Amino acid sequence: MTGKQTTTSAAFLATLKRDLLIAFKKKNDIVNPFMFFIIVVSLFPIGISPESDRLTEIAAGVIWISVLLASMLSMDNLYRSDFEDGSLEQLLLSPHPLFFLVLAKNISHWLVSGLPVVLVSPLLAYMLALPEEAYGTLFLSLLLGTPIMSLVGSIAVALTVGLGSRGLILAVITLPMSVPVLIFGTLAVQSTLNSQSPLGYLSLMLVMLSVSVSLAPLASAAALRISVN
């Protein structure tokens, strides 16, 4: 028995690895939100119009809203099973700062639910006839926006994980908080389409991301402590 205490970074990495491993083993949790995203986006050309002029106009909004809805689907996986099997209690009883352990779980969640959506977005942008020059902006805005949604959504999931029947409450808490991300994400793409620089909006999103990374895990950690109480 060595009994040597781990460093916080080792505990962080162990948590990240474990969550990725669980996601890899429960493929449904990854595939379902991703498929949902693709299906919702593909319904718009069918339901509205296949004409590229009209699609171009709504493309950014459609993709952003679908990302938001798909992220709602995957959010619940973040702490639910850990709460049910007692792993969450073990996490809370770790001597390491909960901030980093929660951050590790959020990063893992983004890697399996946010990143695939970001990567496939240019393909869907093509389907919605978004002009090529806006691909880069859309990609960047999603790259900055999806981690914010994981981090902010994590607070809501942490708050509601102890409730028996949650129903829509998760969406009611999370969606309003995601509105600023939605606004700036779509505005960035629109300004590229109007031949203006999207840098202003993107840097605002970068600020929002930095604030979320530094504050949201603190709020999630506090919420988790309340939920297991």
Add this chain to the structure above:
Amino acid sequence: MSSAAPTASSNSDTDTIMLAARGLFCARDDRVLFKNLNFDLPEGQVLQVQGSNGSGKTTLMRILCGLNDGYEGSIKWYGQEIEDQAANFFSSLLYIGHRVGVAKVLTPVENLRWSCSLKQAVSDEEIMAALKEVGLRGFEESPCYTLSAGQQQRVSLARLIISPASLWVLDEPFTTLDRKGVERLEQILQRQAQAGGSVMVTTHHSLNIPELAMLSLG
């Protein structure tokens, strides 16, 4: 419910007190679970918490671990408030609750690798040896949803063998174990006490452990 102050009978007053609780009060939904509860847990002591269903055993265990803060009174760790030395306390504490903390999709090895590394560095050899000791040889790489409830319990108990924690808080660790498993766990608890560690355990079994202290609730 319990108005009389329950006390733990301890035969080793001179030993170093690891955990001391004074005047604990806890009520849930206007029902008093316990009030003016005092006890000391010295080093090298196994303390069995007894009480009827709903008498607050689990609540007491969770309060001691800091998972539940709905109580009044003081709990001291080596004479100091726990909040003042939380990291120190948490690295010395091992808690196994009703929910044993075993993820069903992971194998026993993967589960232990994570739950142990939250506290201390652990090698795969140690994990394998611990799983063998709790009688899970041959199941190391099976997903935990294929294991029985008792076997999942054993996965969590393997942490006792790996852990150097000096305080174990175990909530009903015997429930799903077979007779052999119960005997083995009793030996493990005894070994911890002999090594100077302490154990708080809730169970309805009558434990076969020498110098066992009792704390009755309700």
